[in-house]
Amino acid sequence: xxxxRLTFIPRTALMCVLYLVIGAALLVGAVLDLTRHxxxxxxxxxxxxxxxxxxxxxxxxxxxxxRTRGR
Numbered sequence: 001x002x003x004x005r006l007t008f009i010p011r012t013a014l015m016c017v018l019y020l021v022i023g024a025a026l027l028v029g030a031v032l033d034l035t036r037h038x039x040x041x042x043x044x045x046x047x048x049x050x051x052x053x054x055x056x057x058x059x060x061x062x063x064x065x066x067r068t069r070g071r
Contacts, residue, residue, distance in 0.1 A: 007070055009058055009069055010058075010059065010062050010069060011069050016059045016060075019058065019062075020056060023053070023054075023056035026048060026055070029048075030048040033045050
């Protein structure tokens with residue numbers, strides 16, 4: 001059997017950049033959605049903000065510390 005590991009940080013710098021761009025776009029869109037609805041906070045938007053923030057953090061770790069890629 002092949003050894004399959006759950007990896008959080010992308011294997012290449014290009015994938016890290018792609019994750020960073022997607023995470024930033026999701027984060028900006030969710031924050032803009034929150035500013036358009038000041039009277040209520042949609043729970044799904046909060047989940048998207050947390051997930052996008054984690055995606056940005058993971059991609060930045062992969063870009064700043066190359067030895068962690070693919071782990």
